[in-house]
Each structure stands twice: as structure tokens, then as C-alpha cells.
Amino acid sequence: MSGFKSFLFSLALLSSFVGLAQERIITVAPNLSFENYEHFKRLVLDSPDSEVVFLEGFEYEWGYTYEIRVNERKLPSTLSDGTRFEYEFIEVVSKTKVIEDTRFQLFIDPDRYFEEDADEGMNQTLVHVNDSTYRYFDMVNILVSPKLKAKFDNAYIQGKARLGHFEYVSGDTIRFLGFK
Known part of the structure; x- marks a missing residue:
């Protein structure tokens, strides 16, 4: 029975830590990531070592890898969208510019909402800026070469x-190289 009591004590001790903030340093990738959210699609922070998708007060710039200090707090229960942690931005520890022709992948979806009958203007994620440039989610400019324009436009x-x-x-400009 003492083993069972020890187990219960450990469980109670562990559950008491739920909700306490833990300060830690996390990495944020140099590009945002595409996410299918509950009722719409969006671009979010990409962190290989945390579940962070947004940080109030953190000023993100495309093309930089960040090490940032945050407070991470485990939520008492998982939210309907799968969120298990809450993050609070403290400071940027380091900000490193990537080499300009570094390659990466990003999912491109011209529709923001899942519904077929969504308002056309509100539903667009891509805005045609000029002959060679599109603005994606009002966050990043995509340059498309004349050679790839027909494929992208299609x-x-x-x-x-x-x-x-x-x-x-x-800055906030990336170049389209092709579709997978």
C-alpha cells in the first residue's frame, strides 16, 4: 500500500505544477508555417522545440532565426483546438539572418476559409500586387518569375x-521556385 500512496502523492505533486509558468528559451524558424485552424487557415510561428504559434509582443521578421525567452504554462486541460500550453514573450535572446537564397517549403492556399460560400474578398489569402508579386496573408510578398507565372497563376x-x-x-519578400 505504501507504493500506492507514493504514487498518489507523486500524482498530486505533478498536478500541482500544472498552471505554473516555466521560463525557457525556444527557437523560432525563419519562416512562418501554414496551419489549418478550427474554421479558417492562417500562418503561424514555426518552432521545432515548442508548440508556440503566436506570441503577443514578439515582432517577427521573415528570414531570421530567433532564440527567444518565454514563460510556458501548461493549461489545466487541452483546448478544443489542441492547445496545451500558453506562452508569454519575455525577450529576444538572439536573432540571426539566414543566407538570402536559403530554401524552404510553405503551403500555399488561396482560400482562407473552409466554407465554399465564403465572401470572396474576405476569403482571399493571395492578393495580386503587380505582374510578378503576390501578397500572402498580408504578411509576405511572393515574387514569381515570368517562367513560373503561368503555373502559379493556374x-x-x-x-x-x-x-x-x-x-x-x-525582408518580407520570398521567391517562388515551384510546386512539389
């Missing part, structure tokens, strides 16, 4: 969601 016009290959150009 997916865009037909509303096809595709995994794309990209490289960093500068």
Missing part, C-alpha cells in the same frame, strides 16, 4: 492549395 485562379518551394530574398 493554381491561384483554380483555388488549388499546393506545397511550394521558396527561397528568401530580403
Whole structure:
């Protein structure tokens, strides 16, 4: 019985830590990640060592890898969207620019909402800026070369969601290299 009491004590001790914030340093990737959320799609932070998707007060810039200090607090129960932790931004520990032609993948979906009858203007994630540039989720400019424009436009016009290959150009501008 003492083993069982020890188990119960350990369980009670562990459950008392739920809700306490733990300070830690996490990595944030140099590009945002595409996420299918509950009723819509969005771009979120990409962190290989945490579940963070958004940090109030953190000013993200494309093309930089970050080490950031956060408070991480385990929620008492998992939210309906799968969220298990709450994060509070403390400070940027390091910010490192990636080499400009570094390649990465990003999912491109021209529709923000899952519903077929969503308002056309509100539903668009891609806005045609000029002959060679699109603005995606109002967060990043995508440069499309004349050689790849027909392929990109075809997916865009037909509303096809595709995994794309990209490289960093500068600031919030990336270059489309093709679809997978």
C-alpha cells in the first residue's frame, strides 16, 4: 500500500505544477508555417522545440532565426483546438539572418476559409500586387518569375492549395521556385 500512496502523492505533486509558468528559451524558424485552424487557415510561428504559434509582443521578421525567452504554462486541460500550453514573450535572446537564397517549403492556399460560400474578398489569402508579386496573408510578398507565372497563376485562379518551394530574398519578400 505504501507504493500506492507514493504514487498518489507523486500524482498530486505533478498536478500541482500544472498552471505554473516555466521560463525557457525556444527557437523560432525563419519562416512562418501554414496551419489549418478550427474554421479558417492562417500562418503561424514555426518552432521545432515548442508548440508556440503566436506570441503577443514578439515582432517577427521573415528570414531570421530567433532564440527567444518565454514563460510556458501548461493549461489545466487541452483546448478544443489542441492547445496545451500558453506562452508569454519575455525577450529576444538572439536573432540571426539566414543566407538570402536559403530554401524552404510553405503551403500555399488561396482560400482562407473552409466554407465554399465564403465572401470572396474576405476569403482571399493571395492578393495580386503587380505582374510578378503576390501578397500572402498580408504578411509576405511572393515574387514569381515570368517562367513560373503561368503555373502559379493556374493554381491561384483554380483555388488549388499546393506545397511550394521558396527561397528568401530580403525582408518580407520570398521567391517562388515551384510546386512539389
